[in-house]
Amino acid sequence: MPDITPEVVSHLAHLARIALTDDEITRLTGELGQIVDSVAKVSAVATPDVPATSHPIPLGMVTREDVVGQTLTTEQALSGAPEHELGQFKVSSILGEEQ
Template identity: 65%
Template sequence: MSEITPDLVRHLGVLARIQLDDEEVTRLTGELDAIVDGIAKVSEVATDDVSATSHPIPLQNVFRADEVGEMLTIEQTLQNAPDADDGRFRVTAILGEEQ
């Protein structure tokens, strides 16, 4: 039986401060219901004798050693910058007055 209702989706939208129209509510109701059903199916087959895993095979660190190498000069770094000033990139402000 469906656990996800359109009213629940609208309520979740309000909690998340996301304005949803009727079409989105209908679509999300079906999608969220399918997700909940999928989780329920996994829960049905999960048993105590099967340990929880995040990956089917063991992982290993694939990062290289952190070694100091040749560095770019400030001039090389800024040579293709659209705008620079005093050895720094100049970018348009993205925060408004309210920040």
């Protein structure tokens, strides 16, 4: 695995069209090096018999029943609107004349 050098970070920044200062390149060189080392450690212990996971703790369905509750009437919903028309909020056009 190639070492992360300031030249590599500078090259990656150039490819991503990100302007980095010399201080940022120095800092990112160390950070990216640590990330690469960490990924290498995980890859070394990852075996085919260990399933990949997106979360360390299994998650169940965290939804609730869809129960209809008290809702606003049309008049209540529109009572605070600056403008309304035909039971709907009226807003100015943002796309111009092409509608």
